[in-house]
Amino acid sequence: METLINTLLAVAGLLGLVSLLPPLAKRLGLPYTVVLAALGVGIGLLLHLGGGVEQGVTGPVTAFINAVGEVELTSAAFLYIFLPILLFETALGVDVRRMLDDLGPILLLAIVAVLVCTLVAGLAMWWVWGVWHGMPTQKALIVCLLLASIIATTDPAAVVSIFRDLGAPRRLTILVEGESLFNDAAAIVLFTLLLGILTQGGEPDLVAAASDFVFKFVGGVAVGWLLGWLTALVVTPLRNQTLSEITLTVALAYLSFILGEHYLHVSGVVAVVVAGLVMASAGRTRISPESWSGLEQVWSQLGFWANSLIFLFASMLVPPTMMEAKWSHIALLVALIVAALVARALVIFGILPALHWIGASDHISNRYRIVMTWGGLRGAVSLALALAVTEHQSLPDYIQEHVAVVVTGFVLFTLFVQGTTLRPLIRLLRLDRLSPVELALRNRAVGLSLSNVRRDLEEVAEQFGLDVAHAVDPLLERGAELAQEQLDLESQYGPLSLDDRVFIGLSTLARYEEQRYLSYFRDGVISRLSVQTLAAAAGRLQDALKTGGATAYEKAAGKQLKAGRALRTALWLHRRFGWERPVSARLTERYAMLTALRFCLQELNQFANDRLVPMLGKQAAEGVRARLTGRVKVVEEALDAIRLQYPAYLDAVQAQYLIRAGLRMEERSTQSLFEEALISREILNDLERDLRERWQEVSSPPKLDLGLATHELISRVPLFTGLPPDRLLRIERLLRPRLYFPGETIVRKGERGDTVYFVSSGAVAVHVPGLDTPIRLGSGDFFGEIALVLDQPRNADVTAIAYCQLLLLDKREFNRLYSSDPDMKTHIDQAIEKRLSA
Numbered sequence: 001m002e003t004l005i006n007t008l009l010a011v012a013g014l015l016g017l018v019s020l021l022p023p024l025a026k027r028l029g030l031p032y033t034v035v036l037a038a039l040g041v042g043i044g045l046l047l048h049l050g051g052g053v054e055q056g057v058t059g060p061v062t063a064f065i066n067a068v069g070e071v072e073l074t075s076a077a078f079l080y081i082f083l084p085i086l087l088f089e090t091a092l093g094v095d096v097r098r099m100l101d102d103l104g105p106i107l108l109l110a111i112v113a114v115l116v117c118t119l120v121a122g123l124a125m126w127w128v129w130g131v132w133h134g135m136p137t138q139k140a141l142i143v144c145l146l147l148a149s150i151i152a153t154t155d156p157a158a159v160v161s162i163f164r165d166l167g168a169p170r171r172l173t174i175l176v177e178g179e180s181l182f183n184d185a186a187a188i189v190l191f192t193l194l195l196g197i198l199t200q201g202g203e204p205d206l207v208a209a210a211s212d213f214v215f216k217f218v219g220g221v222a223v224g225w226l227l228g229w230l231t232a233l234v235v236t237p238l239r240n241q242t243l244s245e246i247t248l249t250v251a252l253a254y255l256s257f258i259l260g261e262h263y264l265h266v267s268g269v270v271a272v273v274v275a276g277l278v279m280a281s282a283g284r285t286r287i288s289p290e291s292w293s294g295l296e297q298v299w300s301q302l303g304f305w306a307n308s309l310i311f312l313f314a315s316m317l318v319p320p321t322m323m324e325a326k327w328s329h330i331a332l333l334v335a336l337i338v339a340a341l342v343a344r345a346l347v348i349f350g351i352l353p354a355l356h357w358i359g360a361s362d363h364i365s366n367r368y369r370i371v372m373t374w375g376g377l378r379g380a381v382s383l384a385l386a387l388a389v390t391e392h393q394s395l396p397d398y399i400q401e402h403v404a405v406v407v408t409g410f411v412l413f414t415l416f417v418q419g420t421t422l423r424p425l426i427r428l429l430r431l432d433r434l435s436p437v438e439l440a441l442r443n444r445a446v447g448l449s450l451s452n453v454r455r456d457l458e459e460v461a462e463q464f465g466l467d468v469a470h471a472v473d474p475l476l477e478r479g480a481e482l483a484q485e486q487l488d489l490e491s492q493y494g495p496l497s498l499d500d501r502v503f504i505g506l507s508t509l510a511r512y513e514e515q516r517y518l519s520y521f522r523d524g525v526i527s528r529l530s531v532q533t534l535a536a537a538a539g540r541l542q543d544a545l546k547t548g549g550a551t552a553y554e555k556a557a558g559k560q561l562k563a564g565r566a567l568r569t570a571l572w573l574h575r576r577f578g579w580e581r582p583v584s585a586r587l588t589e590r591y592a593m594l595t596a597l598r599f600c601l602q603e604l605n606q607f608a609n610d611r612l613v614p615m616l617g618k619q620a621a622e623g624v625r626a627r628l629t630g631r632v633k634v635v636e637e638a639l640d641a642i643r644l645q646y647p648a649y650l651d652a653v654q655a656q657y658l659i660r661a662g663l664r665m666e667e668r669s670t671q672s673l674f675e676e677a678l679i680s681r682e683i684l685n686d687l688e689r690d691l692r693e694r695w696q697e698v699s700s701p702p703k704l705d706l707g708l709a710t711h712e713l714i715s716r717v718p719l720f721t722g723l724p725p726d727r728l729l730r731i732e733r734l735l736r737p738r739l740y741f742p743g744e745t746i747v748r749k750g751e752r753g754d755t756v757y758f759v760s761s762g763a764v765a766v767h768v769p770g771l772d773t774p775i776r777l778g779s780g781d782f783f784g785e786i787a788l789v790l791d792q793p794r795n796a797d798v799t800a801i802a803y804c805q806l807l808l809l810d811k812r813e814f815n816r817l818y819s820s821d822p823d824m825k826t827h828i829d830q831a832i833e834k835r836l837s838a
Contacts, residue, residue: 006063006066006067006070007067007070007071009063009064009067010064010067010068010070010071011071011309013064013067013068014068014308014309014312015305015308015309017039018036018305018308018309018312021035021036021039021308029423030419030420030423031377031419031422033307033311033377033379033415033419034415034416034419034420036308036311036312036315037311037315037379037411037412037415037416038315038416039312039315040311040312040313040314040315040316040318041315041316041318041319041412043068043312043315043316044315044316044317044318044319044320045319046065047065047068047069047316049319068316071313074387074391075384075385075387075388075391078310078314078380078384078387079261079384079388080254080257080258081306082306082309082310082380083257083269083272083381083384084253084254084256084257084268084272085253085302085303085306086303086306086307086310086380087181087184087253087269087272087273087276088249088252088253088272088273088275088276088299089276089299089300089302089303089306090177090180090181090276090303091181091272091273091274091275091276091277091279091280092249092276092279092280092296092299093280093296093300094174094177094178094181094276094277094280095174095532095536095539096277096280096281096532097281097532097533097536098174098536098539098540099174099177099178099277100565102174102175102178103178105175105355106174106175106178106179106182107182108351108355109175109178109179109183109347109351109352110178110179110180110181110182110183110185110186111182111183111186112347112351113152113154113179113183113343113344113347113351114149114152114153114183114186114187114190115186115190116343116346116347117148117151117152117340117343117344117347118145118148118149118152118187118190119145119148119343120148120339120340120342120343120346121144121147121148121151121152121335121336121339121340121343122141122144122145122147122148122149123144123339124335124336124338124339125144125147125148125332125335125336125339125406126140126141126144126145127335128331128332128334128335129143129144129332139198142194142197142198143198143399143402143403145194146191146194146195146198146389146403147332147336147402147403147406147407148336148339148340149187149190149191149194150187150191150382150385150386150389150403150407151336151340151378151382151407151410151411152183152186152187152190153180153183153184153186153187153188153378153381153382154179154180154183154376154377154378176372181273182270182273184269184273184381185217185220185267185269185270185273186217187381188267188269188381188385189213189216189217189220189267189269189270190213191385192216193209193212193213193216195388195389195392197209198395198399199392199394199395215266216265216266216267216270217267217270219260219264219265219266219267219270220260220266220267220268220269220270220271220273220274221270221271221274222266223256223259223260223264223266223271223274224256224260224270224271224272224273224274224275224276224277224278225274225275225278227252227255227256227259227271227275228252228256228274228275228276228277228278228279228282229278229282231248231249231252231275231278231279231283232278232279232282232283232286234248235248235249235283235286235287236286241291242290242291242294242295245287245291245295246291246294246295246298246299249279249283249295249299250302252275252279253272253275253276256268256271256272256274256275257269257271257272259271260272281532286528287528292528307380310380310384311379311380314380314383314384314387315383317383317387317408318408318412321404321405321408322405322408322409322412324401324404324405325405325409326405329401329402329405329406329409330409332402332406333405333406333409333410333413336406336410337410337413340376340410341373341374344373344376345373348369348372348373349366349369349373352364352369367429367430367431368431370425370429371422371425371426371429371431374418374421374422374425375418375422376414376418377414377415377418377419378410378411378414378415379411379415382407382410382411383407383408383411385407386403386404386407386408387404389403389404390403390404498619498620498623499549499550501616501617501619501620501623502550502616502620502623502624503545503549503550504616504620505608505612505616505620505621505623505624506541506545506550506553506624506627507542507545507546508611508612509604509607509608509612509624509628510538510541510542510545510553511538511542512604512607513538513541513600513604514535514538514539514542516600516603516604517530517531517534517535517538517596517600518531518535520596520600523660523661523664524660524663524664524695525596525657525660525661525664526592526593526596526657527589527592529589530589530592530593530596533564533589533593534593534596534597534600537556537560540556540559540560541553541556541557543556544556550627553627554627554630557627557630557631557634558634560597561594561634561635561638563741566586567583567586567587567590569582570582570583570585570586571583571739571741574738574739575738578736580706580708583706583739584703584704584705584706587704587706588653588702588703588704591642591649591650591653591704592653592657594635594638594639594642595639595653595654595657596657597635598632598635598636598639599657601628601631601632601635602632604628605625605628605629605632608621608624608625608628609621609625612624638742641742641802641803642803644762644802644803645707645761645762645802645803645805646704646707646803649702649704649705652702653702656698656702659698660695660698663691663694663695663698666691667688667691670684670687670688670691671684706739706805707761707805708737708738708739708805709737710732710735710736710737710807711732713735713737713758713760713761713805713807714728714731714732714735714760714807731817734809734813734817735758735807735808735809736807736808736809737760737805737806737807737808738805738806738807738808739803739804739805739806740762740764740800740803740804740806741800741803742800742801742802742803743799743800744799744800745797745798745799746764746798746799746800746804746806747783747784747794747796747797747798748794748797749767749769749793749794749795749796749797750793750794751793751794752787752793752794753784753786753787753792753793753794753811754810754811755784755808755809755810755811755814756782756783756784756785756808756809756814757782757783757784757798757806757807757808758781758782758806758807758808758809759777759778759779759780759781759782759783759804759805759806760779760805760806760807761779761804761805762778762779762800762801762802762803762804762805762806763776763777763778763779763800763801763802763804764776764777764781764783764798764799764800764801764804765777765798765799765801766783766796766797766798767796767797767798767799768795768796769795769796776801783798784798785814
């Protein structure tokens with residue numbers, strides 16, 4: 001009982017101290033982990049030098065100090081208690097849609113960075129080992145590589161928070177976050193392999209080690225993905241049951257780690273990360289917005305507690321560890337610091353430019369790369385892995401001592417040298433300063449805000465008969481200061497050009513666009529999947545503006561309407577296996593997304609009139625609106641294409657959109673009536689029950705019938721009209737229905753022809769070489785028969801003009817049909833002669 005009380009006292013007291021650190025870190029301008037580590041080292045130093053408090057002294061303070069000193073943190077406790085929480089909470093906050101766009105670069109950065117750091121730092125320490133201890137052995141090399149793998153994982157929290165403060169491109173932040181998630185996993189898998197080689201002895205098998213690394217990594221992905229999706233399916237019927245939903249995610253974090261690591265012998269770290277990413281993506285669409293908000297708050301709190309406690313407990317071990325330091329340890333530590341920085345620079349300055357050259361990443365300036373290199377802080381994960389080595393009884397004492405001292409010293413260097421100098425480095429590189437364009441925008445925005453505040457104050461003063469002079473005078477003074485600053489700015493850099501003002505307007509609109517999508521989701525008007533897609537697209541617009549200006553903005557806006565990876569996968573499944581349901585679901589979401597996008601663009605147009613004209617001038621606002629008009633036109637064309645093929649469905653989607661918006665307005669109005677005491681709590685509850693029932697009716701989008709029933713499609717093809725029912729039934733069994741998107745290529749010139757296409761509905765364009773205008777084919781027409789009858793390659797490209805429902809007949813069945821039906825053969829021959837003569 002006494003032990004339990006002491007442990008609870010230690011944890012509660014430390015959490016009380018931790019609660020004071022975030023505001024202290026903000027006041028000092030330091031990363032939170034640096035302040036946390038300083039507290040842990042201070043407590044550890046007090047306990048190590050003072051030995052606690054004598055047992056004769058009583059009281060809660062002395063009991064707390066003794067209790068903290070008695071807490072024993074093992075590596076198993078860290079791995080199984082704290083690590084799943086830390087990883088899952090980080091993964092849950094990642095923008096999965098944006099991360100998937102850069103999954104290749106992220107995995108490359110994560111895995112290659114870990115391998116490069118391990119190899120470069122390990123070889124450097126091995127060389128130093130030989131200088132101090134004579135000829136280095138193979139075992140010494142494994143020890144050095146093990147040491148390097150422990151510090152290969154980075155904690156990007158400090159860099160990410162600074163990048164956000166600086167307004168760095170969001171894609172850069174996504175790269176850093178994603179790299180951190182997966183390099184934790186890669187480093188721990190590599191550490192486990194090297195530790196196994198070191199403890200088992202014998203000659204290391206590099207091929208076996210590499211295959212084991214791949215197996216553990218890929219196996220962890222599979223376990224995490226499977227458990228994540230099972231949880232997403234289970235959580236669906238628990239919708240609006242917040243407590244159950246949150247509890248299920250906590251269980252998922254621990255189950256994915258334990259099942260993967262302990263029972264299936266794959267990477268539990270990778271399993272937790274992937275499970276968290278699945279929930280961050282699929283879970284958002286299956287959990288109500290209110291419940292998701294609560295879930296994020298709970299996980300944020302759990303992550304804060306876990307990170308703080310593990311850092312404190314690990315930092316408390318620093319003083320006794322560093323007391324054992326020898327000159328040989330210092331030499332290894334210096335080699336490790338230099339080599340780790342060199343390895344980090346090789347990755348940041350070598351791989352990132354290569355990714356940009358192949359189009360897999362935006363350009364990242366050298367100043368940002370320097371910050372990424374210097375900001376590669378290490379934290380509790382490295383300390384815990386070192387602790388696991390010191391607990392391994394089969395390893396000699398000198399190896400345990402080397403690992404403990406060198407890793408601890410390295411973590412201290414990254415925290416107290418790199419961490420404390422990160423912001424000064426940013427100031428030195430002038431990354432914390434606004435550009436002339438941003439300064440001009442700030443002055444214009446603040447000036448406009450001050451004028452609005454002055455007007456509102458004068459209205460309030462007039463309403464209540466107050467003297468407004470004392471309140472208005474400071475505003476006038478501030479306005480004069482801003483005007484002078486703007487004059488000084490223009491005298492130094494010249495007045496803002498029209499392009500600069502258009503850039504400011506587009507940047508403002510891109511941020512406002514993202515806010516509107518989030519607002520639509522909170523109001524229940526669009527789904528979680530829609531808000532993820534649209535908000536991610538708005539983020540890409542912001543990144544494109546920062547890297548390429550207005551031209552890049554227009555290109556990014558054009559890409560927004562292209563078929564995404566999920567839709568292309570659904571189309572492949574439909575064409576390969578005949579599955580219609582995935583295509584229907586993806587199209588349903590696409591139509592809802594287009595409807596929300598059109599509505600938002602109309603709001604943006606009004607926003608440009610109301611807010612941008614007074615801030616940027618009429619000419620710049622016109623330039624912004626011109627680009628908005630271009631986006632609206634493209635969206636309208638996409639919606640018109642849908643309306644031509646599925647008019648009733650599009651009307652149903654738009655009607656549901658308005659119904660959901662109306663329900664949210666009704667909900668707010670009802671709540672307002674209660675707050676104004678116009679209705680009682682009983683009436684409010686009754687009205688809310690009615691609203692919930694009506695919400696349930698429109699919670700799912702209307703079902704889309706793709707209209708790909710073969711017997712219905714055949715009836716629209718004149719070639720088959722008038723055939724006997726038995727003949728028609730035989731033909732129906734030979735045909736395969738298929739849906740094509742506007743702009744999609746159906747047939748390519750020069751490829752081998754093995755299919756004839758019958759157009760049931762829609763329209764296609766045949767691009768014949770030598771013809772200025774493509775030949776347009778519509779419902780009832782067919783194409784592809786020339787290549788089959790004449791046994792030659794395709795002689796034209798064929799693309800879909802609108803949504804097209806086609807019937808496909810392969811070569812063997814076509815030849816059988818062509819030779820067995822004289823009337824059909826005559827019809828096809830006439831079509832071939834007509835097209836060849838054209």
